[in-house]
Amino acid sequence: MYPFTYTKATNTREALNAGRSGGRYIAGGTTLVDLMRETVERPGSLVDISALPLREVTVTKNGGLRIGALISMTEAAAHTAVRAAYPVISQALELSASAQLRNMATIGGNIMQRTRCTYFRDVTADCNKREPGSGCAARNGYNRSHAILGTSDQCVATHPSDLAVVLAALEATIHLLGPDGARTVSFADFLLKPGSTPNREHAIRSSELITAVEIPAHPRPLKSGYLKVRDRQSYEFALTSAAVALHIRGGFIREAKVAAGGVGTVPWKLPAVERHLIGRRPSDRLWAEAAEYAADGAHPLTHNGFKAELLKRTVERQLSAVGGTK
Numbered sequence: 441m442y443p444f445t446y447t448k449a450t451n452t453r454e455a456l457n458a459g460r461s462g463g464r465y466i467a468g469g470t471t472l473v474d475l476m477r478e479t480v481e482r483p484g485s486l487v488d489i490s491a492l493p494l495r496e497v498t499v500t501k502n503g504g505l506r507i508g509a510l511i512s513m514t515e516a517a518a519h520t521a522v523r524a525a526y527p528v529i530s531q532a533l534e535l536s537a538s539a540q541l542r543n544m545a546t547i548g549g550n551i552m553q554r555t556r557c558t559y560f561r562d563v564t565a566d567c568n569k570r571e572p573g574s575g576c577a578a579r580n581g582y583n584r585s586h587a588i589l590g591t592s593d594q595c596v597a598t599h600p601s602d603l604a605v606v607l608a609a610l611e612a613t614i615h616l617l618g619p620d621g622a623r624t625v626s627f628a629d630f631l632l633k634p635g636s637t638p639n640r641e642h643a644i645r646s647s648e649l650i651t652a653v654e655i656p657a658h659p660r661p662l663k664s665g666y667l668k669v670r671d672r673q674s675y676e677f678a679l680t681s682a683a684v685a686l687h688i689r690g691g692f693i694r695e696a697k698v699a700a701g702g703v704g705t706v707p708w709k710l711p712a713v714e715r716h717l718i719g720r721r722p723s724d725r726l727w728a729e730a731a732e733y734a735a736d737g738a739h740p741l742t743h744n745g746f747k748a749e750l751l752k753r754t755v756e757r758q759l760s761a762v763g764g765t766k
């Protein structure tokens with residue numbers, strides 16, 4: 441561990457001032473403290489934002505859902521408004537990490553968490569994300585858990601968040617506050633694919649804070665759910681996952697929102713799957729046909745070729761679980 445200073449902000453103005461002076465925001469600390477212990481991250485100054493009033497869950501005027509960035513994963517998953525409108529969010533949160541971590545970790549921090557690539561966390565390994573230009577040990581190393589979609593020559597690490605998969609599916613918006621005021625960014629534009637700059641992971645600007653996540657209003661009734669496939673049933677990251685939300689009326693699928701996790705360098709929206717579903721009647725055959733599009737554009741590595749087929753099966757199974765077979 442390296443020496444660092446610690447201050448606790450009591451309001452957003454204090455936090456932004458400290459952030460502008462180079463302070464690194466910390467709330468639950470469930471990712472950052474680990475990375476500091478491993479010397480992967482070495483911030484000279486921490487700004488504790490956990491006391492800021494950003495914990496509310498509210499239904500917006502137009503029927504959307506706004507979730508404060510500092511509410512814990514446990515509280516967000518249990519919130520009645522979240523459970524009623526978007527069970528897919530509660531399911532994704534409850535399948536994440538461990539109960540102890542969910543009690544500490546915040547919604548904002550969950551989105552900002554860094555990859556679980558073992559080479560990223562091993563400071564003796566080459567890693568373009570940790571040290572730009574040094575290389576990527578995973579490309580020719582053991583890459584069973586790595587991405588098959590959205591990869592580049594520079595980095596093939598997956599984004600680890602389950603919640604982020606749901607936010608991608610539901611086309612959420614991120615609310616930010618910085619020295620120049622408040623702004624919003626669509627979730628699709630918030631997390632960045634590695635390209636030639638894998639060290640740049642978010643569209644967040646220097647000293648900006650995430651204040652909330654907003655799910656836009658969707659037609660009712662919207663049935664939704666999250667499936668996570670992993671090597672063991674608890675405290676494990678996804679090999680593949682699928683977030684599905686369907687609006688079915690008059691026997692036809694009117695709206696479909698589908699995204700996948702565990703396979704992309706960012707949560708992977710599946711527009712070809714969605715297009716195949718719209719306007720059709722739910723059936724086992726339809727789920728299988730739509731799922732065939734899930735791995736379009738995949739580039740497997742040496743050890744993770746199984747993910748393309750597993751992804752199709754994950755999507756098919758979750759479409760069936762949410763949409764039924766009427």
Ligand code: SF4
Binds near residue numbers: 567578594595
């Ligand atoms: Fe680093 Fe990305 Fe390569 Fe992992 S996959 S070693 S995070 S550059």
